[in-house]
Amino acid sequence: MGKLIVISAPSGAGKTSIVHHLLKEMNELSFSISACSRDKRENEIDGKDYHFLGVEDFQNKINENAFLEWEQVYANQYYGTLKSEIERIWSEGKTVIFDVDVVGGLNIKKQYPKECLSLFIMPPSLEVLAERLIGRGSESDESLQKRLDKAEEEIAQNQQFDAIILNDDLEIACEETADLITNFINS
Numbered sequence: 001m002g003k004l005i006v007i008s009a010p011s012g013a014g015k016t017s018i019v020h021h022l023l024k025e026m027n028e029l030s031f032s033i034s035a036c037s038r039d040k041r042e043n044e045i046d047g048k049d050y051h052f053l054g055v056e057d058f059q060n061k062i063n064e065n066a067f068l069e070w071e072q073v074y075a076n077q078y079y080g081t082l083k084s085e086i087e088r089i090w091s092e093g094k095t096v097i098f099d100v101d102v103v104g105g106l107n108i109k110k111q112y113p114k115e116c117l118s119l120f121i122m123p124p125s126l127e128v129l130a131e132r133l134i135g136r137g138s139e140s141d142e143s144l145q146k147r148l149d150k151a152e153e154e155i156a157q158n159q160q161f162d163a164i165i166l167n168d169d170l171e172i173a174c175e176e177t178a179d180l181i182t183n184f185i186n187s
Contacts, residue, residue, distance in 0.1 A: 002090035004112050005029065005097040005181055006161075008105035009121035010151030012132040014167040018121060019099040021174045028185060030094040032085045035061070035070075037078040051082065069100075069107035081108070095185055102154040105161070117184040119177060120161035124168045126151065 009015035023029055035051040037058040046052045053061065058078045062070060070080025081098065089096045098108060102120075109118040123129040129151055133139050139147065158164050163180055167173040 001115055002086075002093075003095045003185060004086070004108060004116040005095060005184070006105040006108050006116055006118040007097065007099055007121060007177070008102045008118065008154075008161065009167075010102075010123065010129060010154045011147045012129045012136070012151070013121045013123040014132075014170060014173065015121045016099055017170060018165075018167070018174055018177055019097060021170075022097060022178060022181065025174075025178060026181065028095055029097045029181070030089040030092060032081055032089065032096050032098050034100070035067075035078075035080050035082050037076065068111065069104050071101075071103055079104070095181075102157050106157065109161075117163075117181065118161040119180060120158040120164045121173065121177075122155070122158060122164050122166045123151070124166065 007015045007019050019031070023031055033047065033049070033051060035053050035058065037053055037055045040046060040050075040052045044050065044052075055076050055078070058070075058080070061067060061082070066082055066084070067080040068083050068086060070078060072078050081100070081104065086096055098105065100108070105118055109116045123132070126148060130144065130148055133144055133147055165173050165176050165180075
């Protein structure tokens with residue numbers, strides 16, 4: 001059995017930027033491609049960005065127990081991790097890395113307590129997080145408030161992770177994360 005690295009954070013905290021950096025720098029890592037029930041967006045590629053299953057197929061896979069973890073984020077909007085993804089990556093002799101929300105990250109850690117290193121990426125403050133989300137230009141006032149409310153709930157759970165990395169400076173956060181992962185893989 002291989003190892004798993006979970007990177008979780010509130011939206012806008014920088015987890016995806018950190019994961020992209022790690023994948024570029026650490027050949028021993030391989031990204032777990034999540035499954036979702038939503039339609040593919042114009043610039044997305046099935047099997048690269050997500051496994052686009054549709055609602056019915058996603059629900060069938062839930063019934064088949066094909067997921068390591070999954071959740072219904074909104075009505076008929078599902079996201080999850082297929083067990084086959086983990087098996088694919090382990091068969092390549094690599095360590096699985098996840099970019100998942102807090103609930104998903106804690107669910108994975110629960111199932112693989114010894115094989116999993118769970119890392120929480122902490123924004124410097126909710127104010128900075130709000131600035132980052134506004135800077136994306138993709139948030140309405142309502143969706144921004146929803147994300148900030150969710151961020152507060154997620155930050156309240158950060159003590160359940162193996163380590164917390166403050167993302168005040170992206171370069172330093174990437175280095176700290178890489179060091180923790182290297183130590184874990186080699187232990």
